[in-house]
Amino acid sequence: xxxxxxxxxxxxxxxxxxxxxxxxxxxxxxxxxxxxxxxxxxxxxxxxxxxxxxxxxxxxxxxxxxxxxxxxxxxxxxxxxxxxxxxxxxxxxxxxxxxxxxxxxxxxxxxxxxxxxxxxxxxxxxxxxxxxxxxxxxxxxxxxxxxxxxxxxxxxxxxxxxxxxxxxxxxxxxxxxxxxxxxxxxxxxxxxxxxxxxxxxxxxxxxxxxxxxxxxxxxxxxxxxxxxxxxxxxxxxx
Numbered sequence: 668x669x670x671x672x673x674x675x676x677x678x679x680x681x682x683x684x685x686x687x688x689x690x691x692x693x694x695x696x697x698x699x700x701x702x703x704x705x706x707x708x709x710x711x712x713x714x715x716x717x718x719x720x721x722x723x724x725x726x727x728x729x730x731x732x733x734x735x736x737x738x739x740x741x742x743x744x745x746x747x748x749x750x751x752x753x754x755x756x757x758x759x760x761x762x763x764x765x766x767x768x769x770x771x772x773x774x775x776x777x778x779x780x781x782x783x784x785x786x787x788x789x790x791x792x793x794x795x796x797x798x799x800x801x802x803x804x805x806x807x808x809x810x811x812x813x814x815x816x817x818x819x820x821x822x823x824x825x826x827x828x829x830x831x832x833x834x835x836x837x838x839x840x841x842x843x844x845x846x847x848x849x850x851x852x853x854x855x856x857x858x859x860x861x862x863x864x865x866x867x868x869x870x871x872x873x874x875x876x877x878x879x880x881x882x883x884x885x886x887x888x889x890x891x892x893x894x895x896x897x898x899x900x901x902x903x904x905x
Contacts, residue, residue, distance in 0.1 A: 668787070670713045670771035671760055672704050673753055675721035675746050678776070680892040689723040691775045692730060693891065695900045700891060701730065704775050705737045711783045713771060717763045719744040719756040754863040761854045769794075772865075774845035778900050779888040781846060786881050790848040795877040797869065798848045801841035803884040809840035810869075810880065818878040821870055832873035841880055844888055 678690025685693075691701040698706075701718075708716060716739050720727050724747050731741055744760045751759055757772060764770050769790060771783065781800055790798040799818065801810060811820035811831075819838050820831040847865075856876070857868060869878055889900045 668713050668770060669715040669717070669764060669767050670708050670773065671744075671757065671763075672701075672708075672716060672718045672773055672775050673756060674701060674727060674775040675719040675724075675750050675756060676776075677722050677750070678892075681894065684894070685722070687723075689720075689727055691718075691727055692723075693776075693897060695778065695891065695897055699730065700775050700778075701727065702734070702737050703778060704773060705739050705741075707779075707783070708771065708773075709737075709739060711787070714739045715742075716740070717742045717744050717760050718775075719746050719751075719760065721746040721750040749862070752862050753865040754857075754859060754868045755861055757849075757865065757868075758854070758857055758859075764851060764854075767851055769848055769850050772847050772849055776891045777845040777888070778891055778903070779844060779846070779883075779886055781844065781883045781886050781888070783846070786846075786883070787848055789881060790850075793877070793879065794850060795879045796850055796853050796872055797878045798881050799869070799878065800844040800846040800883055801880040802844055802882065802886070802888060804842045804888070806842035808842075810843055811838040811840055812880045813838060816880040816882065818869060818873045818880060820873075821866055830870050832870050841882065844883065845890070 674691040678685035681690055692699045720743055807825050808823050813819055819833040822829045891900055
């Protein structure tokens with residue numbers, strides 16, 4: 668199985684560190700977020716990884732070279748000319764997954780003890796278009812699921828904005844954990860070009876395809892997007 672790590676973002680919440688460094692090279696317990704992500708995938712037997720780069724891309728390139736790709740087979744998806752966001756970044760990397768029935772996609776700035784192997788197994792049983800790792804936790808934004816954990820919508824808790832694929836009653840909010848298992852078929856129905864988010868794509872696909880949430884509430888999870896979250900992560904991840 669192959670995976671993609673999103674590492675192209677500007678990391679504005681991690682300023683001033685990201686004024687001179689990519690977010691992927693922020694350090695938690697003497698390991699960069701990039702290394703943590705690569706090692707996490709290795710624990711589940713995933714060694715073939717594509718990483719998109721934009722912000723201080725050469726620094727990520729140099730780190731990988733100096734550390735022999737941390738023992739994995741790394742390919743870079745170069746977005747130096749234009750950052751494509753998560754959806755556009757995935758679409759650009761599509762040829763890398765030509766021979767894969769399913770694959771993993773994750774953000775470089777998430778740390779978790781989620782059992783990715785079990786999540787992959789569940790995905791391969793039902794074979795939805797995508798399986799999204801989610802938790803019952805506070806967040807400024809939530810995906811909305813029915814009682815079968817089918818994705819039906821999205822809401823911004825700060826503004827009250829809702830975007831629905833299936834506006835049925837009784838939907839439950841879950842926060843997205845930035846990790847997903849996707850099926851190759853996702854590349855057959857992407858109507859967007861250039862820069863777009865995976866949220867846009869998932870809400871479009873959910874109207875006609877099955878996307879399912881994988882609830883891993885109770886696991887350790889940290890979105891390492893702010894300096895204080897790095898301090899928290901120091902206690903939990905070695």
